[in-house]
Amino acid sequence: MIQIQDLCIRFSDFALKHVNINIKQQEFFILLGPTGSGKTLLVESIAGITPITSGKILIDGHDMTHVPPEKRKVGIVYQDYALFPHMTVMENIQYGLLCQKKNLDQQRIHDLMLKTQILKLSDRKPKHLSGGEKQRVALIRALAVKPSVVLLDEPLSALDPCFRDDIQKLLKMLHKQTKTTFIMVTHNFAEALFLGDRAAVLNNGVIEQTGPVVSLFNHPHTPFVAQYMGFKNIFEVKVDNDKATSNHIEFKIPPTIDPRTRYICFRGEDVHIYAERPSSVTVNTFLGIIEEIVDRGPYCELFVNTNNSQIHVIITKGELIKHDYHLEKIVFISLPPATFHYIL
Numbered sequence: 644m645i646q647i648q649d650l651c652i653r654f655s656d657f658a659l660k661h662v663n664i665n666i667k668q669q670e671f672f673i674l675l676g677p678t679g680s681g682k683t684l685l686v687e688s689i690a691g692i693t694p695i696t697s698g699k700i701l702i703d704g705h706d707m708t709h710v711p712p713e714k715r716k717v718g719i720v721y722q723d724y725a726l727f728p729h730m731t732v733m734e735n736i737q738y739g740l741l742c743q744k745k746n747l748d749q750q751r752i753h754d755l756m757l758k759t760q761i762l763k764l765s766d767r768k769p770k771h772l773s774g775g776e777k778q779r780v781a782l783i784r785a786l787a788v789k790p791s792v793v794l795l796d797e798p799l800s801a802l803d804p805c806f807r808d809d810i811q812k813l814l815k816m817l818h819k820q821t822k823t824t825f826i827m828v829t830h831n832f833a834e835a836l837f838l839g840d841r842a843a844v845l846n847n848g849v850i851e852q853t854g855p856v857v858s859l860f861n862h863p864h865t866p867f868v869a870q871y872m873g874f875k876n877i878f879e880v881k882v883d884n885d886k887a888t889s890n891h892i893e894f895k896i897p898p899t900i901d902p903r904t905r906y907i908c909f910r911g912e913d914v915h916i917y918a919e920r921p922s923s924v925t926v927n928t929f930l931g932i933i934e935e936i937v938d939r940g941p942y943c944e945l946f947v948n949t950n951n952s953q954i955h956v957i958i959t960k961g962e963l964i965k966h967d968y969h970l971e972k973i974v975f976i977s978l979p980p981a982t983f984h985y986i987l
Contacts, residue, residue: 644665644667644669644670644702644703644791644824644937645664645665645666645700645701645702645792645824645826646664646665646666646699646700646701647662647664647665647666647685647689647697647698647699647700647701647951648663648664648698648699648701648950649661649662649663649697649699650662650663650685650688650695650697650698650699650700651695651696651697651698652681652684652688652693652694652695652696653681653696655705655748656832656844657679657681657684657848659685659688659848660683660849661698661846661849662685662698662850663850664843664850664853666792666824666826666841667825667840667841669758669822669823670824670840671818671824671825671827671838671839671840672825672826672827672839672840672841672842672843672964673688673826673827673828673829673834673835673838673839673841673843673856674826674827674828674829674839674842674843674845675829675830675832675835675840675842675844675871675929676778676830676841676844676845676846676858676871677824677830677846677871678830678848678860680844680845680846680847680848681847681848682796682828682829682830682845683773683796684818684891685795685845686719686794686796686826686828687796688700688704689713689717689792689795689863690712690715690717690719691707691712691717692719692925694760695708695826695866697736698938700793701755702715702844703716703791704789710914713742715791716788716789716790716791716792717786717790717793718739718784718785718788718790718792718793718794719787719793719794719795719796720778720781720782720784720793720794720795720798721796721798722795722796722798722799722800722801723801724769724777724778724780724781724801725781726769726777726780726781727769728768728770729768730768730769730771730816731766731767731768732761732764732765732766732767732768732769732772732780733752733763733765733766734758735769735780735784736752736780736783736784736787737752737850738784739784739785739788740788741788744755748787750936751787751789752787755783755786755787755817756783758816758817758820759779759782759783759813759817761776761780761783762777762835763857764780764956765774765781766901769772773806774801774802774803774806775802775806775810778798778799778802778806778810779810779813780928781814782798782814782817783800784818785823786823788843790823791823791824792824792825792826792891793823793824793825793826794826794827794828795814795825795826795827795828796828796829797828797829797830798809798810798814799834800829800830800833801832811834811837811838813837814827814838815837816875818838823915827839829856832860832871832872832873833857833882834847835856836857836860837849838939839856840855840856841853841854841855842854842855842856842858842859842869844859844867844871846867851864851865851867851868852864852865852868858874859876859885860872860873860971861984862984863908863984864986864987865905865986866908866909867987869906869984869986873893874908874909874910874912874916874961874984875910875911875955876908876909876910876911876954876955877906877908878892878894878906878907878908878952879888879905879906880894880904880905880906880907882900882901882902882903883902884898884916885897887900887904888908889907889949889952890952891950891952892929892950892952894907894948894978894980894983895926895927895980896983896985900983900985901985902985903987904985904986904987905986905987906960906975906985906986907983907984907985907986908984908986909978909982909983909984910956910957910982911944911955911956911978912957913978913982914954914955914956914957914976914977914978915969915976915977915978915979916945916947916956916958916962916974916975916976916977917974917975917976917977918966918967918968918972918974919975920975921975921977921980924977926977926979926980927977927978927979928975928977928978929950929954929975929977929981930973930974930975931947931949931954931973931974931975931977932948932949932971932972932973933945933946933968933969933970933971933972933975934946934948934953934970934971935970936963936968936969936970938960940960941959941960942959942960943957943958943959943960943963943968944956944957944959945968947958947974947976949976953974954978956976959978
């Protein structure tokens with residue numbers, strides 16, 4: 644469907660470097676990465692807005708590298724909606740069709756507006772719309788031209804939390820019902836898990852890993868991807884048979900682990916914490932002291948110092964209260980080897 648081959652874009656202060664991605668037809672593909680990693684630049688190169696330095700972009704098997712944006716059959720939705728303030732909702736939606744001199748498919752527009760619950764807003768100007776309503780209009784405008792692919796540049800980031808969940812569900816529904824390929828930029832891996840089939844993680848202009856979203860979440864290939872996917876316990880180690888040693892802590896691991904392993908990582912929710920030494924747990928149990936507690940509402944994050952290494956722990960608010968965990972409290976933590984992820 645979409646093939647990005649050895650794509651490079653160079654500016655004086657930034658570069659996208661040798662990007663290779665194949666995106667399947669009707670796939671919901673996610674571009675993940677922190678601010679400034681090159682996600683929007685990559686999307687704009689697919690749309691034809693940003694010229695590339697080298698490489699190729701193919702859509703439906705056709706080389707679109709030097710084809711102007713209006714001839715690429717691509718729709719784009721920006722996080723700030725980019726609606727024309729002097730036009731009504733209906734005029735905004737029809738604008739792309741009129742620019743491309745396509746016949747107005749009023750039935751398609753009517754159906755899309757009905758599905759997104761904005762039919763009654765047809766005559767309003769953007770200044771009279773909420774953020775969620777503006778985003779729905781921008782989505783319908785992009786889909787009205789029957790594009791081969793819709794590009795979404797952080798479409799949820801500007802929305803209030805109460806609207807964000809609704810738009811996520813709407814995106815999922817529109818993707819399924821229109822059978823259109825979606826490529827979405829986000830820095831939120833929770834959005835990626837809910838919406839995406841596959842994803843690529845960008846870091847400073849380079850793709851660190853590509854694959855199914857669940858695979859990225861559970862099996863990161865680099866420390867950067869692990870950190871980005873929510874692993875806060877990441878240790879550089881040296882492996883010797885059934886031991887993995889970092890600067891200050893020694894982990895017991897299965898002897899079958901690849902000796903080339905350079906990093907061990909595990910999630911805070913997989914760490915067991917006890918107010919007293921557990922009688923039945925002997926492997927990877929350490930004495931520690933609580934250095935920091937972060938209240939996240941229904942759960943809490945604890946940062947426990949053990950052997951001059953900080954371990955991130957996640958527990959429920961109920962557990963915190965029940966066991967009276969507080970700053971400088973002495974605790975025991977247990978790290979089950981089955982929850983370890985290993986990175987070469």
